[in-house]
Amino acid sequence: MAEEELPGMLVLDVGGAHGVLAELAALLRKHFHLITMKEFLANQRELSTRIQSVFVFEGRPHIDRELLQSLPSLKVIGNSGVGVDHLDLALISDFGVKVTNTPHAVADPTADMGMALMLASARRLVEGNV
Secondary structure, three states, rough: OOHHHHEEEOOOOOOOOOOOOOHHHHHOOOOOOOEEEEHHHHOOOOOOOOOOEEEEOOOOOOOOOHHHHHOOOOOOEEEEEOOOOOHHHHHHHHHHOEEEEEOOHHOOOOOOOOHHHHHHOOOOOOOOOO
C-alpha cells in the first residue's frame, strides 16, 4: 500500500528525548503514515483530515480539547503505557474517539523486578557489591 493510502498517525516525534523509539516507528510505518507534531503544526490544514490515530508515547503528545477539535477524522488514541490516568477519557469520548492501552504489557517484568529487589534485600546483595 502506498504511503499516501495509509491512515495518518500523529506522534510527537520519532527518536530524540521524547519521540517514539526508532524500532517502534519502523513497525508503525508498516501500517500508518507517521506525522510528527512539528509537521502537523506546520501543515495543519492539509494534514488534519488525514490523521485517524494518535500514538501517545510516554504521555506525549498531550491530548486536549484543542487537539481533538483539530483532528476531525480521528478514530483512536493508542496509549503505549499501562495506565490512562493522563488522558481525559470523558473529553475524548465526547469526540467519539476510542482509547487503547496495554494493561498487561509490564506485568511480568514488574513481578520479576519486585522479586529481584526482595531477594537482593534479603541477602544484602547490594551491600556486598561495593
